[in-house]
Amino acid sequence: MKFRTITAAALLSVSAITPSAGGAGTIGAAGTVGAGVTPAAAPGTTAPGTWDWPLAPRPAVLRAFDPPDKPWLSGHRGVDLQAAADGGPVTAPESGTVSFVGVVVDRPVITIDHGNGLRSSFEPVESSLAAGAAVSKGDVVGTVVQGHCASLPCIHWGVRRGEEYLNPLSLVTDLRPSILLPVGGGGSG
């Protein structure tokens, strides 16, 4: 795959990560452990269940994570999330540093390096950011481009730890299936 060409860009990000990047310190979960907490050096928390959805409102999952048994087999190395509309905003699920913006084969891609070896890639997503740009959780990083899903606006979100693909949903905060949605509650049409 031509994704290999992306890895070179990751070199850029290593030196560009700024440990003091604002919002990182406001994330409470990892910081409340107590004694023995090392001085904050990570650009953001990468603990499971602490990331935000990259789309709002909370998107439907149009196609699940389905990694192949062998790296050379086909599969689905990420999730497809329904977007509200083509051209809508895509936000950073966690803080990090943009490591790649460009076209891979035929689709626009943005990759964010979250530190600790974790990288998110979104496609087809156009971005005006450049590699090396620092982003905070929730920042708009690009806009949805039509084309990945057959008829609905969507984005493909892939997460790698090193070269291993993870299920992005395992990192998202409100994945818990036990969440009770208000029935008949107003305003959430």
Ligand SMILES: [Zn+2]
């Ligand atoms: Zn996909």
